[in-house]
Amino acid sequence: MPTGRLEAFSDGVIAILITIMVLELHLPDGTTWHALGHQLPVLLAYALSFVYLGIYWNNHHHMLSVVHRVSGAALWANLHLLFWLSLVPFSTAWMSENRFPPTPTAVYGIVLLCAAIAFYILQTMLVRTEGASSVLRTAIGSDVKGKISPLLYCLGIGLSFVARWLAVAAYVGVALMWLVPDRRMERHVSTAHAKSRD
Amino acid sequence: MPTGRLEAFSDGVIAILITIMVLELHLPDGTTWHALGHQLPVLLAYALSFVYLGIYWNNHHHMLSVVHRVSGAALWANLHLLFWLSLVPFSTAWMSENRFPPTPTAVYGIVLLCAAIAFYILQTMLVRTEGASSVLRTAIGSDVKGKISPLLYCLGIGLSFVARWLAVAAYVGVALMWLVPDRRMERHVSTAHAKSRD
Amino acid sequence: MPTGRLEAFSDGVIAILITIMVLELHLPDGTTWHALGHQLPVLLAYALSFVYLGIYWNNHHHMLSVVHRVSGAALWANLHLLFWLSLVPFSTAWMSENRFPPTPTAVYGIVLLCAAIAFYILQTMLVRTEGASSVLRTAIGSDVKGKISPLLYCLGIGLSFVARWLAVAAYVGVALMWLVPDRRMERHVSTAHAKSRD
């Protein structure tokens, strides 16, 4: 099955998720800078989740760009990923409106962890269909970032109950680590394309 | 008329429905595991409806992939299907926030039943345009699942007033039955494609 | 300029409008049939607006399918149409939640009237670009429905202050009149395509 409609649907869902989070932003009580400042933690949590969803869109985009066809099982693996991403607005609001208490901060990390696992499952299924010598397999490489991220999420979940700002720092750290994720895949894709022309 | 824009519009609507349900999720009262646990029935109902909308997207996607053109009547049959799907978030919220009382649980089943009938009408219209010897007609086959589902929905609607958890079990059962719906159509489509190459 | 991205954007906006109306549906007070019945006017108004947005999507789809390129002015005419359509959820909610009082019922008609005028402006601009002998111009024909609709909206607006249910009947009447709008254009398009093959 071709990938077109899968990409269109995923784009739609991620585009909606990344924007409906702004509906969770309550207006400040009052019209002063101070009232806006009081909402600052909520705005920063929104920005963090915006970046996370942007990273997932970006990685999804890169991964699908070297995939030729998807199986029925991959469609469900993709919906499974979208399910966990759809809980990001909920967990962002629960964490930030209560000013980052332990349990909601841990739940935020759990949702990120589940999304990372879902992305890994989807990637594995796509590699199986594409084959071990495919451009996709080569582009993924040793997948260091993909292996470190779950560990950092687990660290963040644990830290939520001890030092919550360190937990948030762990989540921010993973986001920063991923912010330039494409260069690697871009290079491999370009190399692979160049080779296929020889 | 080509199917492109019909698919794009349906993708858009289903993508929005599957994600706006998270806007219905109220934040837990408090920041403890217990408060989150209290919201668990709502979260599970959300997951069930997410799966249902995923199933509809998946089946819609498969059905349209073997359709070559759509009539004006099929456009309206498609909008009719989207109408009933658009009531899924409403009925999910009414059922789950009140912890599955009889009437809302029955209404949830009625909405699912109407969506199933609307899908059947759309399928029938598409088959009429494609012809009795089309890939679509062959792929549908005897449509056992499509015939059992309405009966199970009716069973669930009736059970809502007697034993509501059995009603929910009926709804979950239909979802599980559909979770692997594509293999049949995938196989028929592949076979048909292979035959057309001979 | 090609029409692809204009269609995609319009599809997106109309898909969102048609679905966010369900967010306006408040849950019934209570879990009985009576409580749901109390919400019935709201649900019926939602169904009417769903049909109206479906009609606009349908007509937009048919019109654009015979257009080859769009000017910069047509992009704005399209946004102007989307602006009035975007007020449909607002006016639907104001009218139905207050059980169809005079002013909101008139405002609902005014929004529909403005959308109809905006559609006419867009159509005129597209015809100008396509030319008087284009398929689009032929397909529109004498545009009887397009000329009667504004008159019926005006009638409905006036009746809102006298006999509001007759006003609602006028709005329902226009929707019914448009429900099968495509046959005419479909036929002309087919004829034109057939001619161009000779």
Added chain:
Amino acid sequence: MPTGRLEAFSDGVIAILITIMVLELHLPDGTTWHALGHQLPVLLAYALSFVYLGIYWNNHHHMLSVVHRVSGAALWANLHLLFWLSLVPFSTAWMSENRFPPTPTAVYGIVLLCAAIAFYILQTMLVRTEGASSVLRTAIGSDVKGKISPLLYCLGIGLSFVARWLAVAAYVGVALMWLVPDRRMERHVSTAHAKSRD
């Protein structure tokens, strides 16, 4: 990397932003013209933001139509633009529901200013990839509007604390200035296309 999916994602996000603003529109208290009139400032602010998002979609559409490929950095520059645009509904609501007090009116201008800067960054990155002799570079020209807008936003931000209606006038002025933005680029694009045919 081809531009297709970037355009689709941006279309999705802007389409959602332009429509979810109507969810911020509270129903008037009462069902009279007076009650609706009381909501007029909110409706006008909504119309202004609708036009702004329309301008961004329009300019984005024109810019991408002459771009052939996007780098990984440009994907992030695009997400950065979408981030600031996503704050438009929030700042519109804060400004208009409080009837245009100084700080929220200034914040509205700051969001517009940041979006303008983000658009400039994206444009610069795309030009770098396309080259100094590209159609894009020629079409942008001296970019007078792009240079005046930030100055007018700064003026508006300053005026918010002195004469807020002049601030709003500045924002309206920028929107009017951009309302016919495409002719220039359209002409250059046409010319460039004509030249490339020689």
